[in-house]
Amino acid sequence: MQLLMFGGMFVVLYFVMIRPQMKRQKEAKTMIDALARGDEVVTTGGMLGKISKIGESYLTVEIASGIEIQVQRGAVVQVLPKGTLATK
Numbered sequence: 001m002q003l004l005m006f007g008g009m010f011v012v013l014y015f016v017m018i019r020p021q022m023k024r025q026k027e028a029k030t031m032i033d034a035l036a037r038g039d040e041v042v043t044t045g046g047m048l049g050k051i052s053k054i055g056e057s058y059l060t061v062e063i064a065s066g067i068e069i070q071v072q073r074g075a076v077v078q079v080l081p082k083g084t085l086a087t088k
Contacts, residue, residue, distance in 0.1 A: 032073050035059065040080040043071050048085060 035041070039051045041061065052068060053060035059076070062068050 031079060032076060035073065035076065035079070040082065040085050041076045042078040042080065043075045044077055045075070047071075048080070050085060 035051060035054065037051055037054055040048070041051060041059075042048055043061065047061065047063055047069065049061035049063040049069070051059055052062045057073055058070050059073055060068050060070050
C-alpha cells in the first residue's frame with residue numbers, strides 16, 4: 001500500500017512540476033534557436049535592443065544608435081514584436 005502511495009505521489013509530482021518545466025525549457029530553446037538579425041529582444045539584464053550580428057554562441061545587440069553590446073545567446077529572455085522599440 002505504501003509503495004502504491006509513493007508511486008502515486010511521484011506521478012502527481014511529475015505532472016505538476018517536472019513536465020511544465022520541461023515544456024518551458026523546450027520553448028526557450030526553440031526561441032533562442034530561431035533568433036534572427038533584426039529581432040528586437042530583452043536580455044536577462046533588462047537591456048532592450050535589436051540584434052545586429054549573430055554568431056554561434058554570441059549575439060551583438062544594438063541598444064542605442066551606434067552602441068552595441070555582445071551577449072550570450074542564452075541571455076535572451078524574450079523576443080519582442082517588431083516595432084516595439086521606438087528609435088528617434
